[in-house]
Amino acid sequence: MVAFVCSAGFLAGPGFAGMREYLRRTADEGWIVDLTPEGHQPPMNTRFFRENQQPICVAVFIRRGGPDPDVPARVHRTLVKGTVEQKVDALACLMTGDARWQLCTNAWDAPFDIGESGIWASMPTVPELMPWALPGVKPNRTWVYAPEPETLWERWKVLVRAPVTEKSTLVKETRDSKLNIEKAQVRGMGRHVGTMGAETGPCPPLCRLGHRSFDRKWVIPDNRLHDTPRPPLWYTHSDKQIFVVEQHAHPVTAGPALVFSSLIPDMHFHSGRGGRVLPLYRDAKVNTANVSPGLLEHLSRRLKCIVAPEDLVAYLAAVAAHDGYTRRFAEELKQPGIKIPLTASRSLWRAAVNIGQEVLWLHTYGERGVDPGAGRLASAPRLNADRPAVRLGIPDTPDLMPEKIWYDEPTRSLHVGDGIVAPVSPAVMAFEVSGMPVVKHWFGYRKRRPDGTRSSPLNDIVATTWTPAMTTELLDLLNVLERCVALAPEQDSLLTKIVSGPLITVDDLVSSGVLPVPSSATKMPRPDLENDLFSEAD
Incomplete structure (x- = not known):
C-alpha cells in the first residue's frame, strides 16, 4: 500500500502521464479523494493548509499480490466539500464501499478523472475542429499595457530619457529582453532600429490588444519589450481574423466556456489564468482557414448546405459561449478542455450560426459579425431600450x-x-x-x-x-x-435541442477521414514574405 497527500496536479497534468501509467501498471486498485473541489485559491475556511493555494488530494493505491502490468488498476475518485471541519467529518465516514466513489477512466496515462458521459465522449474537442493553437502574447512586463494611450506615451518618454543606469530597472530586463541586445523585427508589430538601451526616438504607434475577456487595452507593440510576442498572432492578424480563446489548463466553472476576440489576445485573456488561442485563419489574407482538413466538406455534405469557416466559428460561439453550456457540462468540465456537440440537423445548424454571429458581434464590440440588416452595425453594440x-x-x-x-x-x-x-x-x-x-x-x-x-x-x-x-x-x-x-x-434552449437530437460524433469524423487531424494542420504557419515593389523588407 502507498498513501499520500499532495498537490492534485498529478491527477491530470500532462507532465505526470508517466506517473499515472506506472501507478495503473503497478497497483491493483486506487482511491483518490479531492480535498479542494473549490479549485485554485479556495476560501480560507476550506483549506487544510492555510498557506497553500493549490488544490490537493489524498491518494491510496494497493496491490494484493504480484503485479499484473497488462491490466490497469481500477481507480476510484470522490470529493469532500465544505469547511475543513465538514471535510474532516466526511472523511471520517468514507469507506471503500461507499456509493460516493466513481470509477475513473482506465487508459494507461489518462487523467485520473471520472469516466465521460456518453454524449461528452462522442463530442470533438475544439482543437479537433481548429487544430492550430498557441498561447496568447506574453510581454512579461505589465507596464507595456494601459487602458489609455496617454499613460503609455508618458511611460515611454520617461524610459527613453532616463539615465542608462536606471533603464534596466525601468524596462525590467529579462533573459529574452535585454537593453543592449538587438531583437529581430516581428511582422505586424511596430518597427524599431537598434537596441532598447540606445532608443531615444518617439513611442511607436500604439495598438489595442485583448487583455482579458471583454477588456481591451492599449499596448506598446515593440518587440524589444515583449519576451514572448507570439509572432504568428501578429502576422496572421487582419480585419477578418477572429481569435477563439479556450481555457484548457484549468476547469471552466461559470460563464461562457469559449470567448472571442478581434484583437490579438494576451496569454491570460480568458479568465486571468492562461489558456490557448485558436485563430480562425492561418494568414492575414484569409486564404487558409484554421480548420481540420476535410471538416467543412464533411459538414456541408451531412447538413446539405455550404459551411464556411466563419459559420463554424459562429456555431462554436452559439453553442459554448454562455453559462448554460457551463452548467450543463459542469461535471465534465472539471477536467479542462471544451468539447462541441455538432448537430446533424440543418435547421439547428443554421439557427446556431445566426445566433453565433450575434455572439461574435458582442464579444468583439461590433468589429465582427456585422450585419446591418439584422441590426448589427459596425460600432459598439447598444441595447434597444433601457440602456445604461x-x-x-x-x-x-x-x-x-x-x-x-x-x-x-x-x-x-x-x-x-x-x-x-x-x-x-x-x-x-x-x-x-x-x-x-x-x-x-x-x-x-x-x-x-x-x-x-x-x-x-x-x-x-x-x-x-x-x-x-x-x-x-x-x-x-x-x-x-x-x-x-x-x-x-x-443559446441554452438551442443547446438543449442540439444535444437532444442527432449529432455528428467523433466516430463519424474518424470514419470520414477528418480525424485524426494530420500533424501538418497543427503546425505554425509561416509568415507571408511576399513584398511589393515599394514595401520595406525586414
Whole structure:
C-alpha cells in the first residue's frame, strides 16, 4: 500500500502521464479523494493548509499480490466539500464501499478523472475542429499595457530619457529582453532600429490588444519589450481574423466556456489564468482557414448546405459561449478542455450560426459579425431600450478619481466613485468568466490605484483623472454584457435541442477521414514574405 497527500496536479497534468501509467501498471486498485473541489485559491475556511493555494488530494493505491502490468488498476475518485471541519467529518465516514466513489477512466496515462458521459465522449474537442493553437502574447512586463494611450506615451518618454543606469530597472530586463541586445523585427508589430538601451526616438504607434475577456487595452507593440510576442498572432492578424480563446489548463466553472476576440489576445485573456488561442485563419489574407482538413466538406455534405469557416466559428460561439453550456457540462468540465456537440440537423445548424454571429458581434464590440440588416452595425453594440446611462457624472478631477465601485440592486445603479450609471442589471454585475467577475475586473485596472502586478517603476505612471473615454468604454462594456445576458437563454434552449437530437460524433469524423487531424494542420504557419515593389523588407 502507498498513501499520500499532495498537490492534485498529478491527477491530470500532462507532465505526470508517466506517473499515472506506472501507478495503473503497478497497483491493483486506487482511491483518490479531492480535498479542494473549490479549485485554485479556495476560501480560507476550506483549506487544510492555510498557506497553500493549490488544490490537493489524498491518494491510496494497493496491490494484493504480484503485479499484473497488462491490466490497469481500477481507480476510484470522490470529493469532500465544505469547511475543513465538514471535510474532516466526511472523511471520517468514507469507506471503500461507499456509493460516493466513481470509477475513473482506465487508459494507461489518462487523467485520473471520472469516466465521460456518453454524449461528452462522442463530442470533438475544439482543437479537433481548429487544430492550430498557441498561447496568447506574453510581454512579461505589465507596464507595456494601459487602458489609455496617454499613460503609455508618458511611460515611454520617461524610459527613453532616463539615465542608462536606471533603464534596466525601468524596462525590467529579462533573459529574452535585454537593453543592449538587438531583437529581430516581428511582422505586424511596430518597427524599431537598434537596441532598447540606445532608443531615444518617439513611442511607436500604439495598438489595442485583448487583455482579458471583454477588456481591451492599449499596448506598446515593440518587440524589444515583449519576451514572448507570439509572432504568428501578429502576422496572421487582419480585419477578418477572429481569435477563439479556450481555457484548457484549468476547469471552466461559470460563464461562457469559449470567448472571442478581434484583437490579438494576451496569454491570460480568458479568465486571468492562461489558456490557448485558436485563430480562425492561418494568414492575414484569409486564404487558409484554421480548420481540420476535410471538416467543412464533411459538414456541408451531412447538413446539405455550404459551411464556411466563419459559420463554424459562429456555431462554436452559439453553442459554448454562455453559462448554460457551463452548467450543463459542469461535471465534465472539471477536467479542462471544451468539447462541441455538432448537430446533424440543418435547421439547428443554421439557427446556431445566426445566433453565433450575434455572439461574435458582442464579444468583439461590433468589429465582427456585422450585419446591418439584422441590426448589427459596425460600432459598439447598444441595447434597444433601457440602456445604461450616466445619471450622475463621474468626477474628472484628480482628487475625485474613483477608488471603488459598488452596486445598489434595488435601484439597479452602479456607483463609480461619486458618479452613477443606471440601469445595470444584477445579472451583469454577476457576469463572470470562470471566476473572473468582468465588471469589477475591468474597473480594477482603471481605478485610482490600479490592480495588477507591478513589474517596474513605470507601473506607477497611471491616469490621474477619470476621462470621457473611460465612461464611453464602461457604457460599451455594460451594453455588451446586458445583451450577452439577454441572449443566453436562447443559446441554452438551442443547446438543449442540439444535444437532444442527432449529432455528428467523433466516430463519424474518424470514419470520414477528418480525424485524426494530420500533424501538418497543427503546425505554425509561416509568415507571408511576399513584398511589393515599394514595401520595406525586414
